[in-house]
Structures are given as C-alpha cells and as structure tokens.
Amino acid sequence: MPRYAMTIDLSRCMGCRACMVACKVENNTPEGHFWMYVFRFEEDEFPRTRIWFLPRPCQHCDNAPCVKVCPVGARYKREDGLVLTDFQRCIGCRYCEVACPYGVNYFHWKHPNKAQYLDYNDDPEVRERTGGAMPPYRNPDQDVRYGQERRLTAGSAHYRGVIGKCTFCVHRVEKGLEPACVANCPVRVFEFGDLDDPDSAVSQKLRSSPHFRLLEEEGTEPRVFYLNGTPPSPDVREVMPVKGGRRS
Amino acid sequence: MSGRAITLPYGVGRITPGWLALVGAAAALVGLGAFAYAQQEIHGHIVTGLRDWGSMGGAPWGLYVSFIVYFVGVSFAGITVAAFIRLLRLDYLRPISRAAEILTIVSLILAAFSVLADLGQPWRGIVNLFRYARPQSPFFGTFTMVIAGYLFASLVYFYLAGRRDAYLMAQHDSPLRWFYRMWAAGYRDTPQERERHQRTSFWLALGIIPLLIIAHSTLGLVFGLMGGRPGWFSALQAPGFVVLAGISGIGHIVVIAALLRWALGTPERPAMAAFRWLGLALLVLGLIYVYFTLVEMMTTGYAGREHEQELAKLILTSYYAPYFWVGMGTLAVAIGLLAVQALSGRWSIPLLVVSGVLVNVTAVAKRLIIVVPSLTHGSLLPYGTGMYIPTWVEGSIIAGLMGLGALMILLFMKIFPIMEVPEPSGAEEVRG
Numbered sequence: 001m002p003r004y005a006m007t008i009d010l011s012r013c014m015g016c017r018a019c020m021v022a023c024k025v026e027n028n029t030p031e032g033h034f035w036m037y038v039f040r041f042e043e044d045e046f047p048r049t050r051i052w053f054l055p056r057p058c059q060h061c062d063n064a065p066c067v068k069v070c071p072v073g074a075r076y077k078r079e080d081g082l083v084l085t086d087f088q089r090c091i092g093c094r095y096c097e098v099a100c101p102y103g104v105n106y107f108h109w110k111h112p113n114k115a116q117y118l119d120y121n122d123d124p125e126v127r128e129r130t131g132g133a134m135p136p137y138r139n140p141d142q143d144v145r146y147g148q149e150r151r152l153t154a155g156s157a158h159y160r161g162v163i164g165k166c167t168f169c170v171h172r173v174e175k176g177l178e179p180a181c182v183a184n185c186p187v188r189v190f191e192f193g194d195l196d197d198p199d200s201a202v203s204q205k206l207r208s209s210p211h212f213r214l215l216e217e218e219g220t221e222p223r224v225f226y227l228n229g230t231p232p233s234p235d236v237r238e239v240m241p242v243k244g245g246r247r248s
Numbered sequence: 249m250s251g252r253a254i255t256l257p258y259g260v261g262r263i264t265p266g267w268l269a270l271v272g273a274a275a276a277l278v279g280l281g282a283f284a285y286a287q288q289e290i291h292g293h294i295v296t297g298l299r300d301w302g303s304m305g306g307a308p309w310g311l312y313v314s315f316i317v318y319f320v321g322v323s324f325a326g327i328t329v330a331a332f333i334r335l336l337r338l339d340y341l342r343p344i345s346r347a348a349e350i351l352t353i354v355s356l357i358l359a360a361f362s363v364l365a366d367l368g369q370p371w372r373g374i375v376n377l378f379r380y381a382r383p384q385s386p387f388f389g390t391f392t393m394v395i396a397g398y399l400f401a402s403l404v405y406f407y408l409a410g411r412r413d414a415y416l417m418a419q420h421d422s423p424l425r426w427f428y429r430m431w432a433a434g435y436r437d438t439p440q441e442r443e444r445h446q447r448t449s450f451w452l453a454l455g456i457i458p459l460l461i462i463a464h465s466t467l468g469l470v471f472g473l474m475g476g477r478p479g480w481f482s483a484l485q486a487p488g489f490v491v492l493a494g495i496s497g498i499g500h501i502v503v504i505a506a507l508l509r510w511a512l513g514t515p516e517r518p519a520m521a522a523f524r525w526l527g528l529a530l531l532v533l534g535l536i537y538v539y540f541t542l543v544e545m546m547t548t549g550y551a552g553r554e555h556e557q558e559l560a561k562l563i564l565t566s567y568y569a570p571y572f573w574v575g576m577g578t579l580a581v582a583i584g585l586l587a588v589q590a591l592s593g594r595w596s597i598p599l600l601v602v603s604g605v606l607v608n609v610t611a612v613a614k615r616l617i618i619v620v621p622s623l624t625h626g627s628l629l630p631y632g633t634g635m636y637i638p639t640w641v642e643g644s645i646i647a648g649l650m651g652l653g654a655l656m657i658l659l660f661m662k663i664f665p666i667m668e669v670p671e672p673s674g675a676e677e678v679r680g
Binding site: 032033034037039041056065068069070071072073074089090091092093094095097098099100101102103104105106107108109110111159160161162163214215218219220232234236237238241242243 | 309
C-alpha cells in the first residue's frame with residue numbers, strides 16, 4: 001500500500017493560481033469553494049517589500065483533527081493516507097471545519113449545481129447560447145465509488161448541506177494519474193507520490209531540499225511538505241485574497 | 249369542562265382568555281419559526297448568515313450552536329432542584345420542583361431541535377448519529393449524554409415524581425382520567441409505595457448529579473478539546489460550562505418560582521426560604537464564574553500564544569467587546585443585587601427576578617462570545633478576518649423554538665398540575 005504525500009516547492013511558485021482553476025474544473029466545486037487556495041503574501045515594508053506565494057490544499061494529516069471529531073465517521077483516513085469525506089454519510093454538522101486549523105473545508109450552503117460560476121439560468125444571453133445547460137460540465141468520474149470501502153468521496157457536486165474538501169483528486173489517483181493541481185502547474189511546483197518509494201519524486205525532493213510542514217506545532221502530522229521556504233510569519237499580510245462566494 | 253362541579257387543582261382543564269392569548273402568541277412564534285425553517289429546508293443554509301471560515305471569511309457556527317449550548321444550560325435547573333430536594337431534603341423547594349423538571353425536559357427538547365436546525369442534513373443526522381456513532385468525537389457525548397441520557401433520566405424522574413399526583417387526579421371525574429390512570433400505572437400512594445418511591449427517587453437523584461456534571465462538561469469539551477482554535481482550547485471550558493449552565497438554569501427557576509408565587513395563593517405557593525436558597529445558589533455560582541473568567545484572562549494575557557492574545561484583545565477592547573461587556577456587566581449587576589440582599593438578609597422577589605433575567609442575558613452573550621470570535625478571528629493561518637451577522641431566518645427559528653417551549657409548558661399546565669397537589673380530604677378515603 002503506497003503512502004501518498006505532496007511536496008510544494010515555494011521557490012518555484014509564481015502565484016498564477018492555475019492550480020486553483022484546475023481544481024475547480026476537475027472537481028466541479030461551487031462558487032467560493034477553493035479546495036486548492038493560493039495565498040499571495042506581502043512581507044516587510046517598502047522598499048524591501050517581498051511578495052511570495054503559498055498554495056494550500058488539504059494537508060491530509062496523519063493525526064487529522066477533522067477525522068477525530070467527526071461524529072459519524074464520514075470524514076476518514078484511508079490506508080494510503082488520503083483524508084476523504086463520505087458525502088452520503090456526512091450530516092453537515094461542520095465540526096470537521098471548525099476543528100481543522102488550515103481552513104480547507106467548505107460547506108455546501110446551497111445545492112452545488114446552483115452555485116457554479118456563471119449561473120447560466122440567470123443570464124438570458126448566456127442561456128440563449130447554452131440552452132440552459134447547467135452546470136456546463138460535470139466530471140463523470142466524481143460519481144464513481146473508490147477504494148476498498150467503495151464510498152462516494154470524489155468531486156464536489158453531490159449534495160447540499162454536506163462538507164467538501166480537497167481529495168488529492170482521489171478519482172485521478174485511483175487511475176494512476178496525478179492530482180489536477182499537480183498536472184496543471186506550469187512550473188512544476190507540486191510533486192505527488194509514494195513516501196515509501198525511495199525513487200518517487202516526493203522522496204527525492206524531501207531528501208534534497210529543506211522543508212517544513214504547515215502548523216507543525218499543532219501535532220497534526222500533515223502529508224504536505226513545503227520545500228525551499230519558510231512558514232508564514234505572523235507579520236505577513238495576505239494580498240489579493242479570493243473571497244468569492246461570501247454571499248453566494 | 250368548566251361547567252363541572254369538581255374543579256381540578258391549579259387550573260388544570262380550565263381554559264381562560266389569558267391562557268388562550270398566551271397560547272396564541274406562542275403559536276404565532278412557532279409559525280414564524282416553521283416558516284423560516286421551511287426557507288432553510290428549501291434553499292439550504294445559504295439563507296443563514298453562516299459561511300465558511302478561512303477564504304470565505306465567515307463563521308460556520310453561530311446562533312444555532314450558541315443556543316444549543318444555552319438550552320442545554322437552562323436544563324441544568326430542573327434536575328438540580330429535584331435532586332437537591334431529595335438529597336439535601338430541601339422541602340421548601342418542593343413547590344417549584346415540577347415546574348423545574350418541566351423546564352429541564354422542554355429545554356433539552358429545544359436543544360435537540362437546535363441541533364437539527366444547525367445540521368446541513370438533519371434527517372440523515374437523526375439516522376446516522378445512531379447508526380455510525382463514534383465515541384471518539386466530542387459530539388458523541390453531546391448527543392448521547394446530553395440529548396439522550398440526560399433527557400431520558402429527566403423524563404424517568406419526572407414520570408416517577410408525577411405518579412402520586414396522577415393517582416390523585418384520577419380520583420376526579422374528567423375527560424383526561426384515562427391519561428392520569430395510565431400515568432399512575434397502578435400507583436395508589438400507600439405508605440409502602442410512598443416509601444419505595446422515596447427510595448427510588450433518592451438513588452435516581454444520586455445518579456443524576458454525576459450525569460449532570462458529565463453532560464455539561466461534555467458540551468464544554470466540544471470546544472475545549474480544539475487545539476487549533478485560539479480561544480477554545482482550555483481546561484476551564486468544561487467546568488465553565490457546568491457553572492454557566494447552573495447560572496442560567498437557576499435564573500430561569502427564580503423567574504418561574506416568582507410567577508408561581510404571583511399566580512397561586514397560600515399556602516402552596518413557593519415560600520421565601522426557597523427564594524433565599526435560589527438567590528444564594530445564584531450568587532455563589534456567579535462569583536465562581538467571575539473567578540473562572542479572571543483566571544482565563546490572566547492565563548491568556550500572561551502566557552497565551554500570540555493568536556490567543558490577539559483574540560483576547562478583540563473580545564475585551566475591540567470588535568466583540570460590546571457582547572463581552574454586556575455579558576459581564578449584566579452578571580456584575582446581578583451579583584451586586586444578590587450580594588446586597590444576602591448581606592442584609594432581606595430578600596426581594598422583584599430584585600431576584602431581575603437578577604434571574606440578567607444572568608440569562610449573560611448566558612446568551614457569553615455563548616456567542618465562546619462560539620463566534622474564535623471562528624471569525626481565530627485563524628492560525630493569515631486569512632483575512634471574517635464576519636458573522638445572523639439573518640432573520642436564524643433569529644426566527646430561535647424565536648420559534650422559544651415559542652415552542654412556551655407552548656409545551658402552557659399546554660402541560662392544562663393537563664397536569666404544575667405544582668404537587670396538596671393532600672386532598674377525599675384522598676385518604678379512596679386510599680383505604
């Protein structure tokens with residue numbers, strides 16, 4: 001059984017947020033839901049101002065607070081390390097969301113189909129061209145049950161009133177593909193692979209580069225490793241945040 | 249029913265215009281709440297002011313969770329009073345015991361409804377919380393100990409304590425006679441039965457006290473165990489929840505006891521000794537809570553991590569300061585009023601009622617302060633700050649639940665005596 005992990009090379013990231021877009025298209029996440037989120041940070045004062053970027057997927061922690069607090073076992077950790085949500089078991093209490101220190105959980109405040117970008121049904125001009133097809137694209141892989149447990153865990157567009165978060169693109173990993181953010185990054189910031197395989201890209205990167213994990217002091221044991229950088233200090237300021245969906 | 253020769257005690261079965269008006273007002277609130285809940289069911293929680301914390305800049309828990317905690321807190325009252333009557337033989341509290349027990353049961357039911365209002369998938373919740381229950385989750389305790397175990401224990405206690413009155417009520421000719429007979433279930437209030445009942449109640453009361461501490465602590469642990477959430481992670485959460493529950497519960501009991509005293513004539517009405525006991529209990533618990541708050545503030549201020557200190561500043565001097573200071577201010581005034589009465593030895597019911605209402609304002613404000621700021625401003629990662637403003641839907645659902653509680657109590661008052669029935673002259677003959 002592999003032990004999946006991700007590395008994120010901060011020295012390569014240029015903050016283009018292509019990973020965020022790739023994630024949204026792959027998983028059909030609703031407006032305002034960013035399973036992959038890229039912080040744009042500003043540090044220090046002019047003229048020494050420094051801008052840097054930090055992608056934030058789910059950290060797929062080994063000691064995941066979200067898994068511990070889930071009252072019904074809808075949030076669970078697979079043997080290969082993926083932390084997933086069973087959309088058919090989740091009761092929508094949002095305890096996982098408040099327990100997670102990384103802010104990676106997004107609740108379906110309304111039906112996912114009603115919260116996609118470009119609400120085709122509301123715009124007569126777009127509607128004329130699309131014939132009211134909404135959402136414009138639905139990834140068929142998200143309706144398949146994966147893993148030994150055969151639970152409904154992939155994608156986002158399933159139910160209202162349940163929680164969702166990054167799955168490391170379980171539907172792609174099961175086919176031997178990389179997660180969408182990894183595959184779509186134009187400068188190869190991400191690597192994804194098996195920690196137990198010494199020849200995997202993640203193992204090699206971890207051997208060759210200095211790395212840290214986010215909020216390591218919380219004891220969550222994340223499976224996401226940040227290379228060639230430092231954790232955000234309390235003095236960093238987030239610039240150009242993506243806040244879409246606050247009222248959607 | 250009003251035309252019958254025999255009138256049942258404490259206005260049971262008598263429909264008065266005042267009662268009808270109250271029922272109408274409560275039913276209107278329930279209707280408003282039902283309408284608001286229908287909106288939430290149709291459109292989803294998008295109609296609430298709740299949103300995801302982090303990049304969405306909201307708070308995923310808000311009014312509903314605050315009121316789950318509040319309602320569970322209020323439930324403290326009834327079962328404590330009942331248990332103290334049995335364990336400490338505080339007989340002068342006896343007239344208010346049934347009202348207190350009803351308050352416990354009703355508030356626990358309202359807490360369960362608040363949970364359902366908060367859940368994104370309420371119907372699935374009802375099934376899955378039993379089907380897939382995980383004891384490792386702090387929520388498990390909330391659902392089992394509080395909503396199930398505590399409610400069950402309170403119902404059993406309430407049922408057993410009511411059997412004597414059910415038997416006495418069954419002696420009267422009334423359309424509800426079958427109901428009283430069913431409740432009495434063969435109980436005839438013989439000396440042997442009474443003795444057995446006393447013994448059962450004593451052990452039940454003894455068992456309920458630890459359950460009460462565990463249940464309220466469990467609710468505190470839902471927050472206190474969250475290591476990654478500044479403002480929540482604290483060993484004082486559990487005892488703080490127990491004490492604040494006691495404060496809000498006893499505050500309610502004071503108000504109910506005053507209403508009963510006002511509505512009922514002597515000799516059954518609650519005696520001043522009962523008010524003195526309630527006032528002293530409220531004063532002691534209030535002082536303990538102030539002590540807890542000071543210890544918490546000193547620990548955070550002296551050795552708290554940076555995020556903890558920022559949040560404390562926000563609560564004490566900035567965005568959330570009005571809520572905090574309204575909460576602590578009302579508690580301070582209540583403690584002042586109680587302390588003056590305790591020191592002078594002269595107890596005034598109006599002042600006690602004011603204290604009871606004030607401490608409940610404290611309880612609601614403190615619950616909001618516990619739940620919301622840690623979510624909108626408690627991020628360990630540099631997300632921007634969030635905000636949370638409840639919508640009319642949330643407000644209406646909570647108002648509807650309060651209306652439902654009032655409605656349940658009002659209806660109960662018309663089918664069963666709200667106070668223990670005094671020994672009737674005819675009862676001895678029937679007992680023969």
